[in-house]
Amino acid sequence: MKKYDIAVIGGGAGGLTAAIGAVQFGAKTALIEKDPEPGGDCLHYGCVPSKAYIKAAKELRDAKKAAEEFGLGLSGAPDFSVVKSRVQDAIAEIQPHDDRKRLRSLGIDEYHGTASLKTKNEISIDTGETIYAKRIVIATGSSPMIPPIAGLEDISYLTNETIFSIDRVPLKLVVLGSGPVGIELAQAMSRFGSDVTVIDHSGLMEKEEPEIRELAHHLLSEEMTFMFNRKVTKAQKKAEKIGLTVEGDSGTTQEIECNALLIAAGRKPNVKEMGLEKAGVDVKDGKIVVNKKMQTSVSTIFACGDVTGEYPFTHAAGQEGKTVVANAVFGVKQSVDYTHTPYTIYTDPEVFHLGLTEKEARDEYGDNIHVYRSDARHVDRFTAERNKTGLVKIITDKKGAILGAHAIGTLAGDWMQEVVFAKQHGHKIKDFSSVIHPYPSHGEMVSKAADQYWQKRLFEGKVPKLTETYIKWLR
Numbered sequence: 001m002k003k004y005d006i007a008v009i010g011g012g013a014g015g016l017t018a019a020i021g022a023v024q025f026g027a028k029t030a031l032i033e034k035d036p037e038p039g040g041d042c043l044h045y046g047c048v049p050s051k052a053y054i055k056a057a058k059e060l061r062d063a064k065k066a067a068e069e070f071g072l073g074l075s076g077a078p079d080f081s082v083v084k085s086r087v088q089d090a091i092a093e094i095q096p097h098d099d100r101k102r103l104r105s106l107g108i109d110e111y112h113g114t115a116s117l118k119t120k121n122e123i124s125i126d127t128g129e130t131i132y133a134k135r136i137v138i139a140t141g142s143s144p145m146i147p148p149i150a151g152l153e154d155i156s157y158l159t160n161e162t163i164f165s166i167d168r169v170p171l172k173l174v175v176l177g178s179g180p181v182g183i184e185l186a187q188a189m190s191r192f193g194s195d196v197t198v199i200d201h202s203g204l205m206e207k208e209e210p211e212i213r214e215l216a217h218h219l220l221s222e223e224m225t226f227m228f229n230r231k232v233t234k235a236q237k238k239a240e241k242i243g244l245t246v247e248g249d250s251g252t253t254q255e256i257e258c259n260a261l262l263i264a265a266g267r268k269p270n271v272k273e274m275g276l277e278k279a280g281v282d283v284k285d286g287k288i289v290v291n292k293k294m295q296t297s298v299s300t301i302f303a304c305g306d307v308t309g310e311y312p313f314t315h316a317a318g319q320e321g322k323t324v325v326a327n328a329v330f331g332v333k334q335s336v337d338y339t340h341t342p343y344t345i346y347t348d349p350e351v352f353h354l355g356l357t358e359k360e361a362r363d364e365y366g367d368n369i370h371v372y373r374s375d376a377r378h379v380d381r382f383t384a385e386r387n388k389t390g391l392v393k394i395i396t397d398k399k400g401a402i403l404g405a406h407a408i409g410t411l412a413g414d415w416m417q418e419v420v421f422a423k424q425h426g427h428k429i430k431d432f433s434s435v436i437h438p439y440p441s442h443g444e445m446v447s448k449a450a451d452q453y454w455q456k457r458l459f460e461g462k463v464p465k466l467t468e469t470y471i472k473w474l475r
């Protein structure tokens with residue numbers, strides 16, 4: 001039996017970070033991946049193809065808008081095969097960074113097969129091999145959660161695993177779920193030409209600041225129909241179409257038809273048939289239970305990424321993978337900390353989220369907080385680009401330390417990154433004012449919010465009285 005210091009199950013964002021980190025620090029490392037090539041959901045069915053869709057969809061939308069405004073004729077339907085090739089090209093270009101050849105070149109023993117735990121130190125691979133490892137890392141990711149809907153098994157529906165290989169844009173598309181997966185794809189499909197309806201049993205972007213949620217709702221409603229607080233109870237095949245029974249909170253039902261149904265109702269960690277019970281690894285609510293060191297209930301076994309359900313983003317899987325390396329290879333007892341971990345919802349405009357919302361901050365700090373805002377209407381770059389929809393909200397404690405930052409606006413995920421840096425490195429809100437932002441940039445949204453700190457200090461406190469006295473004395 002081959003023996004390793006570390007064996008990683010799953011070659012997605014979390015597993016690759018753990019395996020590459022471990023081998024680079026000198027650990028004898030194995031990685032077992034069931035798919036032909038590593039890369040996981042993010043590369044094959046998630047971040048990369050969805051961002052390729054989003055970009056192509058935005059280009060089409062901008063072209064249409066520009067054609068209308070400048071009086072140019074634009075007609076016909078887009079050739080969807082171009083969109084499909086863009087997705088394939090993006091995956092193909094990134095794949096070599098994650099592929100088996102590269103892993104081997106780094107010194108990782110890679111296995112192609114489905115792995116499960118045999119004991120707390122042994123892994124069985126369905127190729128018939130068994131390997132031993134001092135430490136095991138489970139990074140098997142997640143799959144689309146399919147809600148129990150009567151008749152669903154008799155129709156063919158789409159998920160994130162199939163939507164990127166469709167050949168035609170459905171005339172009418174229903175998207176079940178308005179989370180990041182559902183809403184990003186709903187907007188892209190609408191821009192490709194689908195008539196899109198989004199159904200959700202709660203509301204839109206409920207974790208976001210109310211004013212950001214409202215603005216997003218207003219803008220996105222121009223491109224799709226929303227049916228909130230509703231659920232689909234029945235699905236049936238109707239010749240070339242799909243019939244759906246939609247139930248509201250009050251029990252009222254409505255029948256709708258579509259040409260395709262995309263299910264984006266959340267994720268289910270991949271824990272099935274993993275032999276977790278054999279090794280004694282605890283699972284709660286379908287997720288592998290880990291402590292802050294990403295260690296499971298078995299001291300030799302760690303887990304990272306979507307399979308833990310902690311923070312299901314690629315960058316968080318990477319952050320957790322690094323924590324695993326520190327703890328499993330060096331035994332340094334490092335804890336994962338999501339306090340400074342942001343995320344962006346890549347709708348157009350983008351929605352950015354970091355740390356506490358105002359409500360969460362008030363729950364924790366009472367009235368000992370300050371809220372600073374800016375609006376794209378007062379930032380010249382947005383005005384010049386005829387795009388005045390954007391908001392920033394930064395929440396600090398009494399001393400100006402950043403507790404949370406939230407934004408909506410074109411490319412907000414990019415220009416809000418300076419707030420992540422500032423928060424993580426202990427800078428205060430006032431520091432943004434002294435950072436020079438080139439004029440005119442979107443990033444002025446941040447400095448304009450921070451300028452309010454000085455306005456408050458200079459024009460509302462003791463300072464104006466003192467300067468008044470000084471000026472009088474000068475005369």
Ligand SMILES: Cc1cc2nc3c(=O)[nH]c(=O)nc-3n(C[C@H](O)[C@H](O)[C@H](O)COP(=O)(O)OP(=O)(O)OC[C@H]3O[C@@H](n4cnc5c(N)ncnc54)[C@H](O)[C@@H]3O)c2cc1C
Binds near residue numbers: 304
């Ligand atoms: C449509 C969509 C868009 C997304 N966009 C973003 C985004 O823009 N930004 C962002 O941060 N996140 C995004 N995400 C989330 C992101 O994709 C996940 O958080 C990330 O992929 C999780 O990484 P992971 O390593 O945990 O799992 P995965 O990347 O899914 O990797 C798990 C790997 O384990 C393998 N595996 C599973 N079981 C076994 C087994 N028994 N044996 C061997 N191998 C196994 C799988 O084949 C897979 O390769 C998106 C997700 C979706 C669905």
Ligand SMILES: NC(=O)c1ccc[n+]([C@@H]2O[C@H](COP(=O)([O-])OP(=O)(O)OC[C@H]3O[C@@H](n4cnc5c(N)ncnc54)[C@H](O)[C@@H]3O)[C@@H](O)[C@H]2O)c1
Binds near residue numbers: 265
């Ligand atoms: N931009 C990004 O970073 C990005 C993009 C896509 C996905 N992701 C990650 O992937 C994860 C999963 O995203 P997601 O959108 O699949 O899940 P989600 O859990 O965020 O959203 C699922 C939505 O479906 C709704 N829903 C669930 N069951 C339903 C039902 N039976 N009927 C009607 N509505 C129902 C929920 O109310 C929710 O709004 C996210 O948490 C995120 O971490 C990130």
